[in-house]
Amino acid sequence: MKIVVAIKQVPVRDTNVRIDASGKWIDEADLEFEINEPDAYALEEALQLKDEHGGEVIALCAGPEHAGSMIREALAKGADRAIHIECDDLGSLDTLGVAQRLAAAVKAENPDLILTGLQSDDLGLGQTGVVMAELLGIPHSTIIMHVAVDGAAIKVKRELEDGWFQQIEMPLPALLTIQSGIHRLRYATLMGIKKAKTKEVKKLTPAELGAAPAAAITVERIYAPEKKKQTQILKGSPQETAAQLVEKLKYEVRVI
Amino acid sequence: MSGVLVVLEHRNGAWARMSWEAIAAAGQLAQICGGNVYTAALGGELGALSAEAASHGGAKLHTLEHAQLAQYTPEGYTLALEELIRKHQPAWVVFAHTYRTRDFAPRLATRFQQVLIADVISLRGEDGAPVFVRQMMQGKLNADYRKTGDGPGFVSVQAGAFREEVSSSTAAIEPFAVTLDAGQIRTKPGEPFRESAQTVDLGAASLIVSVGRGIKEQDNIPVVQELADALGAELAASRPICDNGWLPMERQVGSSGQTVAPKLYLAVGISGAIQHLVGMKGSKSIVAINKDENAPIFEVADYGIVGDLFEIVPALTEAVRKAKGA
Ligand SMILES: Cc1cc2nc3c(=O)[nH]c(=O)nc-3n(C[C@H](O)[C@H](O)[C@H](O)COP(=O)(O)OP(=O)(O)OC[C@H]3O[C@@H](n4cnc5c(N)ncnc54)[C@H](O)[C@@H]3O)c2cc1C
Ligand SMILES: Nc1ncnc2c1ncn2[C@@H]1O[C@H](COP(=O)(O)O)[C@@H](O)[C@H]1O
Numbered sequence: 001m002k003i004v005v006a007i008k009q010v011p012v013r014d015t016n017v018r019i020d021a022s023g024k025w026i027d028e029a030d031l032e033f034e035i036n037e038p039d040a041y042a043l044e045e046a047l048q049l050k051d052e053h054g055g056e057v058i059a060l061c062a063g064p065e066h067a068g069s070m071i072r073e074a075l076a077k078g079a080d081r082a083i084h085i086e087c088d089d090l091g092s093l094d095t096l097g098v099a100q101r102l103a104a105a106v107k108a109e110n111p112d113l114i115l116t117g118l119q120s121d122d123l124g125l126g127q128t129g130v131v132m133a134e135l136l137g138i139p140h141s142t143i144i145m146h147v148a149v150d151g152a153a154i155k156v157k158r159e160l161e162d163g164w165f166q167q168i169e170m171p172l173p174a175l176l177t178i179q180s181g182i183h184r185l186r187y188a189t190l191m192g193i194k195k196a197k198t199k200e201v202k203k204l205t206p207a208e209l210g211a212a213p214a215a216a217i218t219v220e221r222i223y224a225p226e227k228k229k230q231t232q233i234l235k236g237s238p239q240e241t242a243a244q245l246v247e248k249l250k251y252e253v254r255v256i
Numbered sequence: 257m258s259g260v261l262v263v264l265e266h267r268n269g270a271w272a273r274m275s276w277e278a279i280a281a282a283g284q285l286a287q288i289c290g291g292n293v294y295t296a297a298l299g300g301e302l303g304a305l306s307a308e309a310a311s312h313g314g315a316k317l318h319t320l321e322h323a324q325l326a327q328y329t330p331e332g333y334t335l336a337l338e339e340l341i342r343k344h345q346p347a348w349v350v351f352a353h354t355y356r357t358r359d360f361a362p363r364l365a366t367r368f369q370q371v372l373i374a375d376v377i378s379l380r381g382e383d384g385a386p387v388f389v390r391q392m393m394q395g396k397l398n399a400d401y402r403k404t405g406d407g408p409g410f411v412s413v414q415a416g417a418f419r420e421e422v423s424s425s426t427a428a429i430e431p432f433a434v435t436l437d438a439g440q441i442r443t444k445p446g447e448p449f450r451e452s453a454q455t456v457d458l459g460a461a462s463l464i465v466s467v468g469r470g471i472k473e474q475d476n477i478p479v480v481q482e483l484a485d486a487l488g489a490e491l492a493a494s495r496p497i498c499d500n501g502w503l504p505m506e507r508q509v510g511s512s513g514q515t516v517a518p519k520l521y522l523a524v525g526i527s528g529a530i531q532h533l534v535g536m537k538g539s540k541s542i543v544a545i546n547k548d549e550n551a552p553i554f555e556v557a558d559y560g561i562v563g564d565l566f567e568i569v570p571a572l573t574e575a576v577r578k579a580k581g582a
Contacts, residue, residue: 095372231557
């Protein structure tokens with residue numbers, strides 16, 4: 001089975017982001033980056049499917065040069081090779097533009113299965129995979145917790161709201177967007193890290209993947225949300241704030 | 257091209273309330289760009305659902321009934337709605353941002369070379385055109401979006417962002433005949449099911465201490481357990497804590513867990529992602545302890561302490577015990 005996994009590099013969670021001079025994106029100057037969380041689970045799912053059924057796992061990423069470190073890590077964990085669409089212009093593209101690039105690279109590989117994360121931690125669009133499936137003309141399903149392969153078809157477990165689930169069957173090739181937290185993630189072994197150095201990372205330029213469609217939507221500006229609720233921030237040492245909060249819980253919330 | 261089409265959603269024989277919020281959003285949008293609000297309902301046989309949907313207003317309710325729509329599939333919904341949109345040419349198509357919308361609406365928008373503006377929290381008119389606000393960076397930032405291309409625009413709205421309105425008018429029901437055949441639908445959906453019976457009913461708890469990834473490791477869970485015990489509260493958690501198996505699934509609060517509304521919800525080391533907030537923002541009183549003053553949890557908190565939970569929580573446990581004279 002040939003599996004392509006789309007992985008994206010995003011700013012590390014919990015970092016304090018600043019808005020850049022354009023007012024349309026964040027200042028990336030001093031940021032640290034990591035693999036988008038659900039993408040790490042998509043990669044793990046792909047590696048487990050390969051462990052079980054054999055075949056090949058190809059990591060696919062569109063992003064700037066610094067995404068190379070994330071790609072190496074995917075190779076160290078066990079991906080067989082990678083495709084890096086090197087570009088600095090993702091901020092100027094909408095989902096269709098990004099998905100078109102990724103889909104063009106996938107098409108040349110003709111995989112049986114494509115996995116993406118269910119959404120990116122930075123943009124939070126939750127769409128790129130679904131749009132890729134449409135551009136490739138293949139069936140898809142989203143928010144997937146489990147994948148079982150049965151010959152030329154798959155059976156997946158899809159998460160629904162409020163603790164409900166559903167099984168869905170579909171023929172291959174297909175695209176799935178993977179939910180976070182569905183597996184224990186593996187670590188790269190020393191051997192894996194060593195091997196990764198010799199694995200192929202094919203670099204593509206956006207130009208090789210065809211012209212980007214005109215943007216259908218654009219970001220005008222980004223900004224810190226206005227506070228709608230008055231939050232009483234309690235200040236002081238841990239002991240002082242704890243004492244203040246207990247007062248509030250006693251006399252205002254009345255739960256002590 | 258004119259008007260705003262709202263795609264309604266029903267599950268297990270009942271309308272999703274979020275559909276009415278989407279109608280409210282569509283009403284705001286129609287005020288900016290003109291035209292009527294229309295609604296669309298899809299299903300095998302809609303029966304009494306049609307009349308109920310029509311009572312929520314709009315100029316017309318398009319009913320799309322077809323055996324291939326009896327169960328939701330992304331392909332069936334995409335094909336049927338593509339047909340309706342090509343025929344009626346609305347300027348905008350609005351959805352509630354549900355799991356189902358996430359599943360098919362991006363695909364539908366792509367059919368029109370459009371991009372869904374997803375999970376919108378508000379909208380306003382500027383120079384006669386709508387500007388949509390959605391969140392980025394896990395709710396730490398907002399972004400204003402505009403549509404730039406030609407063709408219909410696609411928008412989905414976040415749960416609770418628009419208030420459902422009581423309609424004074426009833427929509428005229430107009431059946432729309434869709435042409436679908438089974439061969440076009442490759443995904444075969446099974447019946448929805450639940451995993452296991454829940455033994456903890458957090459919905460009934462009046463005090464909840466809830467723990468998030470700020471706790472760092474499983475071995476630290478007793479730090480918050482002790483606080484919960486001191487307060488006489490139930491212990492709950494954000495999703496990653498349950499995913500990791502540090503607390504059982506049934507203690508998860510949020511869109512894919514339980515919805516709670518206690519007198520006190522004390523969030524410890526939880527960032528406040530929207531999927532968590534929808535499960536607890538109905539709480540009477542919310543306290544957040546987080547080291548990041550910009551964490552979105554402070555957007556809904558009544559009281560906040562900015563700092564290291566490993567210093568604050570033990571001090572708080574101590575103070576609660578003292579106040580209770582224990
Ligand atoms: C389809 C879907 C469904 C989902 N359903 C749910 C759901 O039902 N429930 C749910 O909770 N999530 C759900 N999520 C996940 C959600 O998007 C978030 O990823 C999750 O809620 C984050 O959990 P968290 O706040 O514990 O972790 P994080 O976002 O990592 O936040 C950790 C917080 O801890 C703070 N912190 C770190 N160290 C300390 C310290 N020493 N002292 C004080 N504070 C500290 C940080 O500042 C940060 O704010 C869902 C996501 C998707 C896409
Ligand atoms: N630039 C990119 N490179 C590789 N994969 C991406 C990229 N952008 C998005 N994806 C994939 O699409 C998923 C959904 O992203 P989004 O639509 O931005 O929320 C991510 O989890 C990734 O798997």
